[in-house]
Amino acid sequence: MRARKIIHLVKLYQIKAHLLCIFGRRNNIFLFRTTLTTIKDIAKKANVSTGTVDRVIHNRPGVSEKTKILVKKILEEHNFQINTIASTLALNKSYKIAALIPEASAKNEFWSEPKKGIEKATEEIKNFRVSTTFFLFNQFDNKSYLTAFKNLIKDEFDAVLVAPVFHKETIKLVEYLDKKNTPYIFINIEEKGLNALSFIGQDSFKSGYLAAKLMSVMIPDSSNIMIPVFRLNTGNYLSITERISGFKSFFNDKKSDLEIKDLVIPDLENTDGITKVLDEQFRDHIFGGIFVPSSNAYLISKYLEASKRNNIRLIGYDTNQENINGLKNDTIDFLICQNPYMQGFKGIKLLSDYLVMNKVPETSYHSPMTIVTKENIDSI
Amino acid sequence: MRARKIIHLVKLYQIKAHLLCIFGRRNNIFLFRTTLTTIKDIAKKANVSTGTVDRVIHNRPGVSEKTKILVKKILEEHNFQINTIASTLALNKSYKIAALIPEASAKNEFWSEPKKGIEKATEEIKNFRVSTTFFLFNQFDNKSYLTAFKNLIKDEFDAVLVAPVFHKETIKLVEYLDKKNTPYIFINIEEKGLNALSFIGQDSFKSGYLAAKLMSVMIPDSSNIMIPVFRLNTGNYLSITERISGFKSFFNDKKSDLEIKDLVIPDLENTDGITKVLDEQFRDHIFGGIFVPSSNAYLISKYLEASKRNNIRLIGYDTNQENINGLKNDTIDFLICQNPYMQGFKGIKLLSDYLVMNKVPETSYHSPMTIVTKENIDSI
DNA sequence: TAATTTTACGTGCACGCACACAAAACTAAA
DNA sequence: TTTAGTTTTGTGTGCGTGCACGTAAAATTA
Numbered sequence: 050m051r052a053r054k055i056i057h058l059v060k061l062y063q064i065k066a067h068l069l070c071i072f073g074r075r076n077n078i079f080l081f082r083t084t085l086t087t088i089k090d091i092a093k094k095a096n097v098s099t100g101t102v103d104r105v106i107h108n109r110p111g112v113s114e115k116t117k118i119l120v121k122k123i124l125e126e127h128n129f130q131i132n133t134i135a136s137t138l139a140l141n142k143s144y145k146i147a148a149l150i151p152e153a154s155a156k157n158e159f160w161s162e163p164k165k166g167i168e169k170a171t172e173e174i175k176n177f178r179v180s181t182t183f184f185l186f187n188q189f190d191n192k193s194y195l196t197a198f199k200n201l202i203k204d205e206f207d208a209v210l211v212a213p214v215f216h217k218e219t220i221k222l223v224e225y226l227d228k229k230n231t232p233y234i235f236i237n238i239e240e241k242g243l244n245a246l247s248f249i250g251q252d253s254f255k256s257g258y259l260a261a262k263l264m265s266v267m268i269p270d271s272s273n274i275m276i277p278v279f280r281l282n283t284g285n286y287l288s289i290t291e292r293i294s295g296f297k298s299f300f301n302d303k304k305s306d307l308e309i310k311d312l313v314i315p316d317l318e319n320t321d322g323i324t325k326v327l328d329e330q331f332r333d334h335i336f337g338g339i340f341v342p343s344s345n346a347y348l349i350s351k352y353l354e355a356s357k358r359n360n361i362r363l364i365g366y367d368t369n370q371e372n373i374n375g376l377k378n379d380t381i382d383f384l385i386c387q388n389p390y391m392q393g394f395k396g397i398k399l400l401s402d403y404l405v406m407n408k409v410p411e412t413s414y415h416s417p418m419t420i421v422t423k424e425n426i427d428s429i
Numbered sequence: 430m431r432a433r434k435i436i437h438l439v440k441l442y443q444i445k446a447h448l449l450c451i452f453g454r455r456n457n458i459f460l461f462r463t464t465l466t467t468i469k470d471i472a473k474k475a476n477v478s479t480g481t482v483d484r485v486i487h488n489r490p491g492v493s494e495k496t497k498i499l500v501k502k503i504l505e506e507h508n509f510q511i512n513t514i515a516s517t518l519a520l521n522k523s524y525k526i527a528a529l530i531p532e533a534s535a536k537n538e539f540w541s542e543p544k545k546g547i548e549k550a551t552e553e554i555k556n557f558r559v560s561t562t563f564f565l566f567n568q569f570d571n572k573s574y575l576t577a578f579k580n581l582i583k584d585e586f587d588a589v590l591v592a593p594v595f596h597k598e599t600i601k602l603v604e605y606l607d608k609k610n611t612p613y614i615f616i617n618i619e620e621k622g623l624n625a626l627s628f629i630g631q632d633s634f635k636s637g638y639l640a641a642k643l644m645s646v647m648i649p650d651s652s653n654i655m656i657p658v659f660r661l662n663t664g665n666y667l668s669i670t671e672r673i674s675g676f677k678s679f680f681n682d683k684k685s686d687l688e689i690k691d692l693v694i695p696d697l698e699n700t701d702g703i704t705k706v707l708d709e710q711f712r713d714h715i716f717g718g719i720f721v722p723s724s725n726a727y728l729i730s731k732y733l734e735a736s737k738r739n740n741i742r743l744i745g746y747d748t749n750q751e752n753i754n755g756l757k758n759d760t761i762d763f764l765i766c767q768n769p770y771m772q773g774f775k776g777i778k779l780l781s782d783y784l785v786m787n788k789v790p791e792t793s794y795h796s797p798m799t800i801v802t803k804e805n806i807d808s809i
Numbered sequence: 810t811a812a813t814t815t816t817a818c819g820t821g822c823a824c825g826c827a828c829a830c831a832a833a834a835c836t837a838a839a
Numbered sequence: 840t841t842t843a844g845t846t847t848t849g850t851g852t853g854c855g856t857g858c859a860c861g862t863a864a865a866a867t868t869a
Contacts, residue, residue: 134514135855478849515825
């Protein structure tokens with residue numbers, strides 16, 4: 050018994066000695082370390098019990114104004130921050146996060162990446178008793194989005210990660226969450242003006258601007274550019290609009306007199322239809338480049354290949370398999386990629402940090418715009 | 430007393446109920462959750478005490494073969510993973526990481542970013558009792574690197590994060606660390622063939638390849654390209670070589686017959702000297718583009734401006750202030766940026782994970798090659 | 810002034826794990 | 840069979856925090 054105490058004393062001594070921080074500089078050696086002050090230490094300094102310190106920290110009632118002020122002062126003096134890992138252990142509380150994202154399909158595997166990121170993050174935070182439940186929907190079917198939402202509200206969740214693919218339906222969802230005071234983060238698609246805790250995704254406008262830059266160095270100043278928009282891209286409609294306006298604003302800023310032709314393509318399932326519409330355009334114009342503001346660049350790529358139109362520069366979004374094929378056979382020049390894995394990962398991490406340690410995230414995290422070419426595709 | 434027990438039982442029940450996982454699919458709802466099995470649970474199943482389970486988990490002696498096998502079986506059946514946060518709390522052990530990186534100067538603020546990343550990571554892991562000590566050196570002075578190293582070995586560290594700026598000196602450092610069995614990770618500069626736990630930085634070869642791609646779309650096929658190398662870039666010499674060979678290999682692969690002129694510039698402090706060397710080159714050749722494989726693109730940029738040579742495409746590395754100026758006044762077209770903040774952050778995180786939870790990192794993490802232009806510089 | 814309520818603070822257990830130590834279960838020699 | 844030694848297993852304490860509960864002292868009421 051005695052011996053054990055001594056051993057613990059020695060341990061304690063080692064730690065305390067170890068924690069003797071030398072802040073400041075000496076021989077270019079910096080110690081960067083935040084002292085581990087415990088509520089016990091604080092309690093001793095304030096001549097109160099740990100219970101009182103705890104009450105002060107959590108603003109629980111039952112502390113006289115006098116001691117409250119004293120303890121608060123000492124807490125601040127020591128820059129005390131609660132030890133989250135001990136706290137979670139003691140709290141023994143579990144959190145449930147819902148992830149409302151599109152399901153990946155063979156045709157469109159984009160959303161498998163955020164899902165993987167979410168799963169990885171969930172794995173990392175499981176010891177904090179945070180779990181994730183997926184509610185998947187068809188990104189082309191707003192009904193399925195509503196169904197997923199209805200399934201979601203059957204249970205209680207502490208936070209929600211949403212890919213707000215459908216605007217109107219998202220308003221309803223948000224209304225519900227706001228009423229319930231449930232925090233939520235948007236990923237991939239930005240919805241401004243709502244009470245989201247944060248947004249994680251690309252700055253669509255700037256990505257369009259960058260695409261324009263790339264286009265401008267590839268084509269002569271006098272060229273025309275086509276921007277085809279596919280009807281069925283119901284989802285990230287706003288992103289697409291933003292990308293386009295970013296793209297155009299580059300040439301505006303440059304005071305370039307090159308012409309940009311918007312083109313709506315009604316049905317992305319119908320190859321013949323696409324061909325017809327594009328043939329028409331090419332009859333009337335000479336295009337130097339095509340900017341596809343969605344992930345469907347491969348459709349244009351296939352058309353260009355089939356109709357043997359060479360020397361037309363093509364820039365698109367996202368590294369889905371068909372786009373990658375386009376890159377590899379030299380019909381697509383650049384793809385702008387938005388790190389979808391990271392979006393899912395970060396989304397869950399931020400929500401977990403918010404729930405577990407009350408860490409309020411930034412209002413937005415813009416994922417880096419990785420530029421993918423035939424040459425670097427394998428290293429992305 | 431009785432009441433308290435009951436409350437705890439209720440708590441326990443809630444958690445267990447909560448953990449009743451429904452794996453698999455139902456209405457597109459997935460529960461992604463790894464069950465929280467404790468050593469207590471395992472002990473009960475195996476009809477042994479938690480002490481025995483603990484001994485088995487950590488391969489400690491004193492367990493009969495029979496029970497060891499039994500416990501191991503049950504551990505595997507439940508896919509048991511120790512709860513790191515409870516473990517660190519119980520271990521009450523502290524780890525010290527040394528960070529051996531160049532110091533940022535007014536002239537070269539690049540290394541302030543990894544430092545910030547390291548500080549941020551340290552802050553995040555402080556509750557795991559991991560601390561970081563900086564040993565800074567002058568990136569142009571190998572003596573200072575050795576001094577920093579000597580300061581480092583005065584103390585004992587559990588892991589080291591190194592920017593191996595000087596090759597020969599790094600060999601010595603590594604020899605020492607290997608003997609001491611201290612794990613180390615390289616950031617920013619790759620040193621192959623050593624026992625580093627991991628490398629975090631750019632794939633220099635691929636970045637050169639990408640630069641070549643960008644260059645190739647900007648200049649006519651018949652142009653000449655200049656690659657100036659500055660003598661004083663002692664540090665990342667290998668990276669620079671790799672970048673150059675990546676760059677050249679792009680045009681090799683393309684079977685392009687354009688000419689690439691290597692140029693060694695002796696003294697980067699002497700503007701007149703630079704001007705003289707470059708003037709000479711421009712007298713003899715017509716260059717369509719210049720690829721600066723170091724962070725000194727701004728020197729070329731200044732020359733081009735001063736000598737009023739327009740329409741020469743310029744690609745460089747790193748977003749230091751002078752390079753940014755070059756971007757903004759349109760003399761530099763592209764900068765390839767290597768996310769230095771992330772390198773520091775990730776380096777510390779990986780070492781901490783390795784120390785605290787024995788998580789072995791990948792052998793290399795290549796940071797995304799962000800392409801910076803005048804147009805997106807403000808959003809990076 | 811006593812009885813009662815309210816306020817203010819201390820105490821002890823639990824979270825999941827690690828580890829020192831106690832205890833029990835064998836083993837083998839006397 | 841007893842005893843000492845060895846191996847195996849069980850127990851208890853602490854890590855830092857949260858919280859239910861206990862309890863003096865102070866404030867209020869009768």
